[in-house]
Amino acid sequence: MSKFAKKKDSGLPAVNTASLPDIVFMLLFFFMTVTVMKDSSLKVENTLPNASETKKLEKKDRVIYIYVGEPTSQYSSKYGTEARIQLNDKFSVPSDVGNYILEERAKKAQELQNVLTIALKVDKEANMGLISDIKQELRKVNALKVNYTTYDGDAFNNLQ
């Protein structure tokens, strides 16, 4: 009898969880570093239109973003309510687009420079005149692959 009692006493040793915080912290730091809170610096309204025939924009390293829209309420007193272009963090005019693309393209790795996509994130209220100007600038610097970024949805919702 005493033999059994002795066995029960020792039991299984508890798993040492002392390193658990370290593991969790490691994961935590990973997520903290990969989280990009870049969209917070958007200075223009950016409600994208809907479209159904979309393609996914894979591989973020080969995408250059151009934002277009009305300046947000914070900036509207200074820049007015007409749709503007935002490149990186500043408002720009169409003639800056070419240089911006060339600059961004030069920053990318050599092998990616020919496969870049320009993602146009344009507010649905913007006018086509501005977009046409941008497209013309893009053609001038031979950046021909564009993606009109949209939300997934029924395209006819845009018309309301």
Next chain:
Amino acid sequence: MPRRGAPPEVNAGSMADIAFLLLIFFLVTTTIETDAGLDRMLPPIEPPTEEPPVIKQKNIFTVNINRNGQLLVEEEITDIKQLREKAIAFLDNGGAPSGSPEFCSYCKGKRNAESSDNPDKAIISLKNDRETKYSTYITVQNELVGAYNDLRNREAQRLYGRDFTGIEADYLDPETSSSLKDDLKEKVRRIQELFPQKLSEAEADTSN
């Protein structure tokens, strides 16, 4: 005064819980979002010396958008909901007479001699006003791309038993293995040849 042993240890048992809390917060707020949109190619700027190729009027499908978002398709005011249907009818027309080298064997359209010869010749010309709203423009683009996709899906279903959009999505997916990719590439290319996307955009007009 003699001290009795070491000072008591701080209880670190709840550290893991705190770390978990933070971890979950970042897990939830991280959006590894993939943007989606309509892919388009802009035409390169032609050298000024080059003469534009002569294209027969019947092979051009004109779409005009005015500043109020109204559509003029082939000189007719059209509701945007009918655009896809009309574009499909135009692309799939296959008007070239059978026996001629331009005959389109897979077209299922009306074979109207007044409309496009074959999908390879058919060109959609899109023109918009400078004051057209972007959302209208995207809707029109969406419908035109949709017309091409519908036709390509039809051919892909006939040839491979699955949708072209599905094949293409798999082909572009970085997780697809390379051997499968080669196979898909061939299929994508074949379908694209049957219905090449020929969508030309005129520069925006200020006058109308």
